[in-house]
Each structure stands twice: as C-alpha cells, then as structure tokens.
Amino acid sequence: MRKRKRRRQPEKARVIRLELCDLCGATFPEDDVVRRHVPDSSSVSRHNDWFDGLRLVTACGPDHLDVLWEIYRRRPYTQEELWAAKITRALTHGPPVLSVEELGCRTGLHEPEIRRAIAWHNRHRESRATP
Ligand SMILES: [Zn+2]
Structure with a gap:
C-alpha cells in the first residue's frame, strides 16, 4: 500500500x-499590553460585582500605566457614587426592578444607602447641567 503524502496546510496568517x-x-x-485595576467609584463590573469600584485600565507601557494609576489615585472615591453605579447597573440590566426592596x-444595598446614592446622583446631575 502506498503511503499518502500529507498535504502541507497553508500557513495561516497570524492575526x-x-x-x-x-x-x-x-x-x-x-x-505588549500592560493592565492594572485602579480604584474608581464610578465603575462597576457587568460580570462580577467583586470588581465593583475598580476599573481595569490598559496602557501601551509601564510609564503610561503609572500615569493612569496616578490619575485615578487622585480622583475622589465616593461611596455614594459607587452605590449609584450599582443602582444604574440593576436598573439597566436584567428584569425590571419594581420596588426599593x-x-x-x-x-x-440597604434603603438608606439607596436614598443617599439617589441624592448623590441628583446633586451630581444638577451640577453637571449648570455651567
Ligand atoms: Zn500610551
């Protein structure tokens, strides 16, 4: 029996x-990517609430990653902002939410936290609307 020669597969271009x-x-x-989680109270994860309050930043190198870290380190971390982000996630994904409970x-979150987050959100929205 004659052995069949294996046809060489054309080399696929690497994407x-x-x-x-x-x-x-x-x-x-x-x-070449470098990444790091930085503290950011405006950021919540869609997939894992363990990462709520952290933002994964991407940089072209360690120098730019350091600058990004410094920018987020100086940004105020506001608990009410994080709660507001969690509320926004709940209201925009999944089945509709019908009550505070x-x-x-x-x-x-507990009801007082929800109320503080909504108050923070409303104050923040008003301050952005005013020039
Ligand atoms: Zn860069």
Missing part, C-alpha cells in the same frame, strides 16, 4: 490583535 492605550490613544499589539436585593 495580530490590537489594544488601545487609555492614556495616549495609541494602538499596539496585544502582546427589590432594588436592595439586586444591589446588596
């Missing part, structure tokens, strides 16, 4: 995925 630096906006190959169950 180079690109990343975008959160500081300078440069694009670069994903193999239900909102508490979905966010893990």
